[in-house]
């Protein structure tokens with residue numbers, strides 16, 4: 295399921311211009327990371343895919359079909375959504391949170407629960423946690439449940455809105471690693487919103503850096519952006535000057551050790 299944004303714009307009713315003339319396409323099974331400062335239109339763009347936001351100009355297509363022509367509720371249920379900070383239903387057990395959409399779309403509760411327990415395992419959780427309520431889980435565990443829930447209807451498209459923004463950096467890295475692994479296995483088409491350029495580089499096959507007004511500063515693979523930042527804004531945003539970005543090798547007893555801009559060793563060149 296490829297996704298295409300074709301010259302889309304969004305002006306909210308109060309006159310706020312969130313996005314202007316945005317075009318971009320992401321092939322099936324790939325991850326598009328939308329990254330930018332606060333208010334640069336990332337969430338607005340992502341929500342156009344499942345019609346939580348309707349563009350004021352242009353079209354969004356999934357597999358060449360204009361989403362505007364698709365029935366809204368069915369469209370939304372067919373797309374996995376991981377909101378900021380999980381969005382789990384607090385009064386429902388974890389297993390039922392995961393089973394919600396399949397039950398709504400006609401799967402029996404029993405079958406949906408069995409599948410939900412398998413999904414918990416897939417995202418690295420002990421299925422025994424399915425009995426708990428969301429508040430009885432850690433923040434990182436809750437985010438894993440949110441990912442499991444988004445996968446429950448076996449969607450081809452997954453939308454992730456700052457999915458790991460609310461957890462501490464170590465848990466965050468864990469969750470990112472797991473998503474990379476999951477994606478290698480499942481091959482969804484993912485649109486990921488983040489303000490963290492390192493997360494965008496780690497998870498995105500294609501990265502779009504946005505400035506205020508949803509204007510594209512640069513689009514490319516992480517390699518392309520790092521190799522040739524389009525301008526000072528991008529250079530600044532990706533932190534080209536940051537010590538951990540300016541790596542060099544030093545020879546230590548015949549081995550090439552990679553050090554960062556502060557001279558700290560970060561690895562060995564093989």
Ligand SMILES: Nc1ncnc2c1ncn2[C@@H]1O[C@H](COP(=O)(O)OP(=O)(O)OP(=O)(O)O)[C@@H](O)[C@H]1O
Pocket residue numbers: 306307308310311312330331332333334335336337338339489
């Ligand atoms: N419903 C709305 N009505 C009016 N303006 C809105 C609405 N939703 C978003 N905006 C405005 O549109 C612009 C883009 O918002 P959006 O949430 O898409 O940005 P973002 O890049 O996701 O930001 P953040 O990283 O802070 O979540 C902002 O100026 C925001 O205030």
